[in-house]
Amino acid sequence: MADADFQRDALQHLNALYNFAMYLTRNPPEADDLVQETYLRALRFSHRFQPGTHLRAWLFQILRNTFLTFYRLREREAAIAEDGVPDWDTPMFHDTPLDEGVAMEAHTDLERAMRRLPEEFRTVLLLAEVEGMPLEEVARVMACPVGTVKSRIFRAKERLRGLLKDYEKK
């Protein structure tokens, strides 16, 4: 696929990728950087993309991997610098703290609850329910079996319902 064609096709998914980036980073400038880096990487490695396969899933996969590589590394370094305790000692599916620092304001309880979900749960819900991706594509983005995706969706919704109940009580 020529670079120009590839660029045109890839840009059709810009809004979906930006939305996903916003829910991952919770910060517009960082979402901008993440999406831009995603496109740069996609163009650089466009020769590896097999035409006919799902470009959307491929782009989401690049975006998520970039997020995990750079943003998590940065969070981890910050965590170590502040309290000297390695961040990876914490459980994998822990909820995001309420205090989100410079993160942008959430408008609804649903949005607030989504933001508190661990990244793995937030991602499966966004991809499967919001973007309407088939489970096979979600599995490709998250590099895990379809069964794991189903399990995570179930647990994510359970966690989300719990958070929403807490907000209703308050």
Next chain:
Amino acid sequence: MTPDDQISDSDQQLGRRLAAELPRYTAPASLRIAIVQATEPTASRRPAWLSPLLAAAATAMVLALFMLPVLPRLQPADPVDQIVRAVVNEHSRALMWGSRQSQVIPAALPWLQEQSGIGLSSAFAGDDRLSFVSAEPVYLLRQRGLAVHYRDSDGHLVTYIALPAADLKVPDRARVQIERFRPALVKDSGFVAWVWRQRDVACFLVSDMVSADDLERFKDYFVRVRTATEPALAY
């Protein structure tokens, strides 16, 4: 209960709610512009003439490297300068790598005469200032000759070279009076050489003693070598 079974009506409702109520963020126009600018196909940024030019330059460079051994070298035009350049090269080779086949005078004199075509009826074999290192035949500018290497107490290597000199003319402008001798002083590539003739033999004494102080000592070395060494064509 499997995860499939667990995706109940309630789950589907929550899924629909997520799709309907969760705010969707739209990419700002500036981001689209930035991405388009940053990911413009590289070929369009490169001028059309640049690729063939680079290819031609690369081909020329490969050809030049291939032809380098047969390209003409920059050689001094003057015959004396040419021969001094060759003598200096031989001296620097000995300086870097030592002599090829170290031999001790006078045991090696017959062998050296046979190999070089130059006989030494007498030779400077070293003294308290200049010690003998080695002697060897050499082949410079398509002529056989001999080289004798000495080293002084400061570690300077001093090389005496004798070559057949049928048509070598010692340049008058560079001649220096040293006692009863008038050799020429020629500098080349950071080295300095005394050049003189003894009958049909061109003689050279090369060293790196180029400073004013060193040059006085180098004159003394010349006198020592010159008075004690008598070369002649063997055939």
